[in-house]
Amino acid sequence: xxxxxxxxxxxxxxxxxxxxxxxxxxxxxxxxxxxxxxxxxxxxxxxxxxxxxxxxxxxxxxxxxxxxxxxxxxxxxxxxxxxxxxxxxxxxxxxxxxxxxxxxxxxxxxxxxxxxxxxxxxxxxxxxxxxxxxxxxxxxxxxxxxxxxxxxxxxxxxxxxxxxxxxxxxxxxxxxxxxxxxxxxxxxxxxxxxxxxxxxxxxxxxxxxxxxxxxxxxxxxxxxxxxxxxxxxxxxxxxxxxxxxxxxxxxxxxxxxxxxxxxxxxxxxxxxxxxxxxxxxxxxxxxxxxxxxxxxxxxxxxxxxxxxxxxxxxxxxxxxxxxx
Amino acid sequence: xxxxxxxxxxxxxxxxxxxxxxxxxxxxxxxxxxxxxxxxxxxxxxxxxxxxxxxxxxxxxxxxxxxxxxxxxxxxxxxxxxxxxxxxxxxxxxxxxxxxxxxxxxxxxxxxxxxxxxxxxxxxxxxxxxxxxxxxxxxxxxxxxxxxxxxxxxxxxxxxxxxxxxxxxxxxxxxxxxxxxxxxxxxxxxxxxxxxxxxxxxxxxxxxxxxxxxxxxxxxxxxxxxxxxxxxxxxxxxxxxxxxxxxxxxxxxxxxxxxxxxxxxxxxxxxxxxxxxxxxxxxxxxxxxxxxxxxxxxxxxxxxxxxxxxxxxxxxxxxxxxxxxxxxxxxxxxxxxxxxxxxxxxxxxxxxxxxxxxxxxxxxxxxxxxxxxxxxxxxxxxxxxxxxxxxxxxxxxxxxxxxxxxxxxxxxxxxxxxxxxxxxxxxxxxxxxxxxxxxxxxxxxxxxxxxxxxxxxxxxxxxxxxxxxxxxxxxxxxxxxxxxxxxxxxxxxxxxxxxxxxxxxxxxxxxxxx
Numbered sequence: 001x002x003x004x005x006x007x008x009x010x011x012x013x014x015x016x017x018x019x020x021x022x023x024x025x026x027x028x029x030x031x032x033x034x035x036x037x038x039x040x041x042x043x044x045x046x047x048x049x050x051x052x053x054x055x056x057x058x059x060x061x062x063x064x065x066x067x068x069x070x071x072x073x074x075x076x077x078x079x080x081x082x083x084x085x086x087x088x089x090x091x092x093x094x095x096x097x098x099x100x101x102x103x104x105x106x107x108x109x110x111x112x113x114x115x116x117x118x119x120x121x122x123x124x125x126x127x128x129x130x131x132x133x134x135x136x137x138x139x140x141x142x143x144x145x146x147x148x149x150x151x152x153x154x155x156x157x158x159x160x161x162x163x164x165x166x167x168x169x170x171x172x173x174x175x176x177x178x179x180x181x182x183x184x185x186x187x188x189x190x191x192x193x194x195x196x197x198x199x200x201x202x203x204x205x206x207x208x209x210x211x212x213x214x215x216x217x218x219x220x221x222x223x224x225x226x227x228x229x230x231x232x233x234x235x236x237x238x239x240x241x242x243x244x245x246x247x248x249x250x251x252x253x254x255x256x257x258x259x260x261x262x263x264x265x266x267x268x269x270x271x272x273x274x275x276x277x278x279x280x281x282x283x284x285x286x287x288x289x290x291x292x293x294x295x296x297x298x299x300x301x302x303x304x305x306x307x308x309x310x311x312x313x314x315x316x317x318x319x320x321x322x323x324x
Numbered sequence: 325x326x327x328x329x330x331x332x333x334x335x336x337x338x339x340x341x342x343x344x345x346x347x348x349x350x351x352x353x354x355x356x357x358x359x360x361x362x363x364x365x366x367x368x369x370x371x372x373x374x375x376x377x378x379x380x381x382x383x384x385x386x387x388x389x390x391x392x393x394x395x396x397x398x399x400x401x402x403x404x405x406x407x408x409x410x411x412x413x414x415x416x417x418x419x420x421x422x423x424x425x426x427x428x429x430x431x432x433x434x435x436x437x438x439x440x441x442x443x444x445x446x447x448x449x450x451x452x453x454x455x456x457x458x459x460x461x462x463x464x465x466x467x468x469x470x471x472x473x474x475x476x477x478x479x480x481x482x483x484x485x486x487x488x489x490x491x492x493x494x495x496x497x498x499x500x501x502x503x504x505x506x507x508x509x510x511x512x513x514x515x516x517x518x519x520x521x522x523x524x525x526x527x528x529x530x531x532x533x534x535x536x537x538x539x540x541x542x543x544x545x546x547x548x549x550x551x552x553x554x555x556x557x558x559x560x561x562x563x564x565x566x567x568x569x570x571x572x573x574x575x576x577x578x579x580x581x582x583x584x585x586x587x588x589x590x591x592x593x594x595x596x597x598x599x600x601x602x603x604x605x606x607x608x609x610x611x612x613x614x615x616x617x618x619x620x621x622x623x624x625x626x627x628x629x630x631x632x633x634x635x636x637x638x639x640x641x642x643x644x645x646x647x648x649x650x651x652x653x654x655x656x657x658x659x660x661x662x663x664x665x666x667x668x669x670x671x672x673x674x675x676x677x678x679x680x681x682x683x684x685x686x687x688x689x690x691x692x693x694x695x696x697x698x699x700x701x702x703x704x705x706x707x708x709x710x711x712x713x714x715x716x717x718x719x720x721x722x723x724x725x726x727x728x729x730x731x732x733x734x735x736x737x738x739x740x741x742x743x744x745x746x747x748x749x750x751x752x753x754x755x756x757x758x759x760x761x762x763x764x765x766x767x768x769x770x771x772x773x774x775x776x777x778x779x780x781x782x783x784x785x786x787x788x789x790x791x792x793x794x795x796x797x798x799x800x801x802x803x804x805x806x807x808x809x810x811x812x813x814x815x816x817x818x819x820x821x822x823x824x825x826x827x828x829x830x831x832x833x834x835x836x837x838x
Contacts, residue, residue, distance in 0.1 A: 177440075178439065178440050178441065179438055179439060179440060180435040180437065180438045180439070180440060180443070181438065182440075183424075183428060183431075183432060183435065183440060184432065184433075186421070186424075187421045187424065187432050190421045190422065190423060190424070191419070191420065191421045191422065193415075193417075193419050194419040194420055194421050194429070194432065195432070195433070196383075196403065196419075197381075197383070197403050197413070197415065197419040198403070198419070198432045198433030198434075199402060199403040199404030199405075199406075199407050199433050200404075200432075200433050314422070314423075322383065322384070
């Protein structure tokens with residue numbers, strides 16, 4: 001293949017890999033802006049991936065699967081909120097408990113229900129998965145030069161969830177900065193006392209934010225098991241929830257910058273996949289383990305180098321208690 | 325409320341009662357506040373003033389009692405209810421979101437619709453009118469964290485007026501202001517009263533009560549002990565009612581007899597994590613047998629100075645000399661400095677000066693625990709430690725006198741006294757004291773001041789950092805004024821007046837201020 005085609009395919013892969021990251025990161029953004037640490041993204045996403053695949057397999061409808069995924073992630077979000085907001089427990093512990101519980105519970109339930117070694121059945125039927133939407137004229141455009149291939153690979157040919165994820169970026173920015181809800185959300189993450197004395201409910205706002213992060217993680221999880229692949233397998237999120245959290249921090253808790261960070265992480269991931277077994281000039285073939293570690297090495301470097309300048313919401317991680 | 329008869333009081337409290345666990349914070353309080361007046365509420369720390377006002381504002385529920393606004397009974401279950409009833413409160417710690425603009429802070433909770441833009445535009449027009457009416461100019465688009473505290477306080481007041489407050493409660497509003505800023509605030513309160521608003525001023529400063537209020541209510545230990553017209557009372561009278569016995573408002577002390585220089589700071593500079601200089605080129609000398617006071621509005625480098633001297637913060641430049649040692653060059657840490665006779669009572673004692681979960685007797689030797697008197701070989705001499713704590717508790721009237729009790733279960737004033745006892749009884753050459761009477765009631769203030777003067781007369785050099793100008797004026801033999809991280813000037817006690825110090829605290833140099 002010529003270089004140009006390679007680059008376009010790499011970018012198309014970037015978009016597909018970025019989608020679940022972006023959904024989870026935007027969800028985490030609402031949660032963290034409200035002052036609740038979003039360490040539970042991983043667990044919520046994994047739980048949703050399992051529920052979506054299981055329900056889709058049983059019912060034959062990807063949309064019912066999506067609903068189940070969202071429902072499961074919201075339920076897990078509520079667990080975190082009850083422990084971390086209502087009972088003022090340690091948010092990190094609550095979120096990690098959810099992550100660990102889901103990591104074990106998903107495969108166990110899959111084993112009990114489907115008896116396939118901890119997986120859900122393959123989703124082979126068209127209605128069980130979110131298919132790529134092919135835009136008009138995309139097939140024809142594929143064989144024309146430059147703009148045609150871009151149209152066919154980058155704009156066309158993604159599932160509906162991909163378009164939703166990218167459309168959510170401006171929407172999230174609008175909600176955060178232009179709506180009453182966004183103002184209150186940002187306030188409660190900075191100074192909950194100010195929100196309380198303004199006659200607003202700190203608990204209520206934080207619940208809304210955490211549930212919203214659950215909804216978005218639900219979509220992200222459903223994407224993983226019913227769009228990007230055909231079924232649930234053990235640990236299929238593989239740290240994407242933590243990567244999303246890193247992207248959100250690297251994006252300075254702002255929607256557009258978070259999009260940039262997600263694309264960057266996704267690009268290195270797509271690149272790593274492409275680089276497997278490919279000889280490079282000077283160094284030759286890099287062992288596959290090193291290549292696959294690339295996105296995570298990048299995460300560490302970026303966060304170590306840039307996060308010093310990022311300013312987290314002031315009240316993050318602190319349960320709110322009225323002063324006496 | 326507009327339909328209420330003009331004669332009915334703005335606010336009436338009947339039998340308000342509140343307990344926090346074993347503490348009876350408010351005992352059946354009944355209080356009437358006239359419309360269009362400034363009403364002072366005064367009492368020592370822990371007298372229950374703030375609790376009472378937080379109940380009126382709906383921040384905590386009362387256990388019993390009722391609240392009437394304009395003659396009508398209202399159920400104030402939350403701040404929202406209070407705001408709806410026309411009651412608003414400016415808290416001691418501002419309830420502002422630091423990285424929001426003034427406008428965003430003011431509309432929070434009353435945005436006027438789910439889309440911000442329209443609501444913000446309407447609020448802007450209304451606020452500009454309000455600002456004109458009351459002479460309350462604030463830059464609406466400035467980010468709050470960039471504003472000086474005086475302006476932040478105006479934002480709070482404007483916020484309350486924007487929400488339609490008829491009754492405005494201010495909790496210790498002058499704690500963070502220079503005397504001149506406080507006077508500005510009082511003029512503003514006067515204008516609010518003249519426009520028919522009702523102001524409740526919660527404070528422990530007698531000067532403020534005398535300066536602005538029409539009536540004053542005195543609280544002690546959760547109860548109202550007096551209510552008088554301000555013109556019929558005097559500071560001494562109020563102080564006695566607050567404490568329940570006669571008090572000395574002035575510190576009694578003879579002239580200082582300064583000896584040799586025991587501590588000298590030269591060109592001290594401290595930078596924070598973002599490399600901003602918090603302390604700039606500070607030099608001064610401290611002599612044996614004198615009390616030097618450091619005046620200044622909170623946050624102008626005093627805390628950094630204390631920390632740099634005590635050894636808990638490394639200066640980026642400069643030197644400190646103590647007993648023939650160069651502390652910075654020799655890298656002597658807090659412990660080594662203590663061994664050289666430098667004692668330190670930190671500003672935030674509850675946080676930096678004690679361990680609440682430890683027994684009082686262990687706190688009473690903290691930092692001096694390796695002295696021979698408290699040890700027998702490798703083991704602690706528990707009997708000696710207990711005896712030592714009993715002695716300190718008797719000498720400093722720490723109650724209850726039970727050395728084994730965890731320090732956290734003592735009241736704030738008693739915790740402070742024990743920390744102070746520990747540092748003073750170590751017989752230091754130099755004593756650094758931050759905010760010696762913060763959180764301490766008037767009775768204990770007198771006692772602490774007498775101890776500090778006695779220590780001075782015994783030949784110790786004392787450095788007192790305080791944001792209470794009265795305290796500096798009462799204690800110090802020499803006064804250094806800090807503003808913006810610098811020592812703006814030095815004033816001998818005899819030449820110091822509140823106006824002159826106030827101007828210097830605002831950053832005006834010594835000569836111009838004279």
